[in-house]
Amino acid sequence: MKDTLYVVGHRNPDTDSIASAIAYAELKRRLGHEAVPCRLGDLNPETAHVLKTFGFPEPLLLETVRPRVEDLDLDPPIPVSPECSLKVAWNLMKRHGAKTLPVVDDHERLLGVATLSDLTERYMDSLDAGGLAAGQTPWTNLAETLTARVEVGDLSGRVEGKVVVAAMTPDRMGEFVEPRDLVLVGNRRENQLRALELGASCLVVTGGGDVEPEVRSAAEAAGCRVLVAPCDTFTAARLVNLSLPVRHVMTSRELVVFDLDDFVDDIRDAMLRTRYRSYPVVDSRNRVQGFVARYHLISRKRKKVVLVDHNERAQSVPGIEEAEVLEILDHHRVGDIQTGSPILFRNEPLGSTATLVCSLYEENGLRPTGPVAGLLCAAVLSDTLRFKSPTSTPLDRMAAERMGEMAGIRDLDAFAAELFRAASSLEGKKPEDLLQQDLKEYALGDWSAAVGQLVVAESALSPSLREELARAMEDLCGRRGYGLVALMLTDPLDESSRVLAAGEQRDLLFRAFGQTPSPEGVRLPGVMSRKKQLLPALVRALEEE
Missing domain, CATH: 3.40.1390.20 (HprK N-terminal domain-like)
Structure with a gap:
């Protein structure tokens, strides 16, 4: 059985993150891998619109990659019914080399366990002439x-x-x-x-x-x-x-039972407290899936992960340090992900990770399907703001045009406008949701910052909504200890951004662009990229202090 390969983008996913995960997982499957695209949060309106347009379901929500019991090579169960005789149970143990048998009902739900010591103790206690009657044999x-x-x-x-x-x-x-x-x-x-x-x-x-x-x-x-x-x-x-039936000798009270979704670190503590030979593992319906013992923890498998559109721990799936990262595909600055062995790390100065995925299809001599090509086209247009972002390159434009042709998209400008309308929708959104929609965390010296970005026309933001966003930003600073929370309100038609700031280090934003601090933030004509314009300016201002 092949190991599952989890292809996952960053937290607060955008269209590039989701589309790249889906498209690259599809490429890996075509190359013979068991790959699953994943997401690390809810979809924003634009991404949901893109998936619906091209007929894709939401990727798997991956909450953590910390090792769980289901990731271990469990000993297979040999279930017996409560009426099974001790002789049959004994023969099963000898035949399979087992020390413990799960006793299950007609629906395969766990009732108890019969161990080798249970059977031998009963056999040694053979002077009890009334034992068969007591056991209702x-x-x-x-x-x-x-x-x-x-x-x-x-x-x-x-x-x-x-x-x-x-x-x-x-x-x-x-x-x-x-x-x-x-x-x-x-x-x-x-x-x-x-x-x-x-x-x-x-x-x-x-x-x-x-x-x-x-x-x-x-x-x-x-x-x-x-x-x-x-x-x-x-x-x-x-x-x-x-x-005698095994139900007469089985252990059914105070059983130590683990679930498939229990974390390995948690069951280790329970094992140290109880020190039984092995422990039954059940699913959500209490059906036995196997047995786990201490030696399983020594040879435990780590989840295999491919990271797309990010390479920083703060933006990645919880528990990433306990997973095996096999590949990273990104177009951002080099972060702090560490691996125990060499990996494939493709990090190129492009406007979109989707452009890099397009190249990988070509390098492997494969052509994406129409729907996958549509996803990739949408991701490039979204991340490059229809090629207006300073991060955009000729390779991004070529990739979008090529994928658009494969997907049957005749007018890229009209398609991009449709994407931006979906992205600009504020209907039913709370200020907290808008702030978290595309929020990324960065380490700046000895403190951390969070920078979000909304693609929206400035006129769509009422004064009251701005005030609510400001309060949500201050609250986020207090809850997570950020020195700075910045929110870019990017208008692709006006080719500018207004940046709001909160936190003790908020003045850093105004120093970075030579402006006077204001509750209204700063309006930055021509600034549309978080990674290539805003973040470098903040880093330079911090270094000049």
Whole structure:
């Protein structure tokens, strides 16, 4: 079975992040990998519009890549029913080398576990002659355990009396045999008849001999079962307790059970506190999926991840340090993702990661499908603001035109305008949602900043909405400890941005562009790129302090 490869973009995903993840996952699948595109948050209106246009569902929401129990190579379960005999359970353990069996109901839900020690303890406690009755042992279990044939009666019902080996003379049997008892006898006719007179509920004739007609008739008249076992009496006496159902010996109270979605670090602590040999693992419906032991934690597998459109931990999926990063495709500055071995790291000065994905299709001699080409075209147009962003390159324009042709998009300008209308929709959006829609975190010296960007006409923002956005930015600074939160309001038609700022380091924004601090922020004609214009200006201003 191939390992799943998670292709994931950054938090607060934009169209480039989502489209690149979907398109690159499709390329990896065509190259023979089990690849799954993922997202790290809700889709913005523009991205949702693009996916709907080209018929794609939302990618998988990946909340973390911390190792979970489901990522381990669990020992396969060997489930048994509660009525399974100890002998059958023992044979299953020997055949499969198992030390623990899950006991499940008719719907495969966990009822308890039967361990090797449970079985051996019961076998050593063979002096309990009433154990079969106490365990409500089915007659079918007894017949199967002794491999006995039924001579008289049927196997419905359960054992009710104690077990007696009738090794004494008939005149002494009354001291031992009581009504409803199960009596082991050899081929002595007198002992067989005496057991019937004393009210035995079952005769087990050992040695595999025939039952005489007189005994058969007496048994039928008394309503007593007669089983014939091929083994000798000593062996039968040893085996009889192994007909007990496992529910009589299984552990069902205070079970330590793990779920498939439990984190490995969490179950390690529980294992150290309890120190059992192994632990059952169940799914959301309490169905057993396997067993986990300490040695599984030593050889645990890490999730395999491809990062697209980012390479900083603050923007990546939680738990990324515990995953195995195999590839990074990006067009931003080099961040702080660390790996334990060399990887494929494609980072090029392009306007869109989607342009890089287009190149990878060509390098592998493959052509994206029409819908995938449409996604890639939309991503390039969105991230380059229809080639007006200073990050845009001739390669971005060539990629968008080529993908647009494959997708049947006749007018790129009209298609881009349609995207921007979808992106500019503020309907039903709370200020907090707008702020988080495309928010990225950056390390600036010994403090961190968060910079968001909205593609929207400035006229669409009412004064009251600006005030609410400012309060949301101050609140975000307080909750997350940011020194600066900036929000770019980019108008692609006007080719400018207004940047709002909050936090103790808010003056850095105004120094970076030589302007006087103002609650209205700064209006920056020609500034449309967060990564190539705004962020470098902030870094330069910080270095000049």
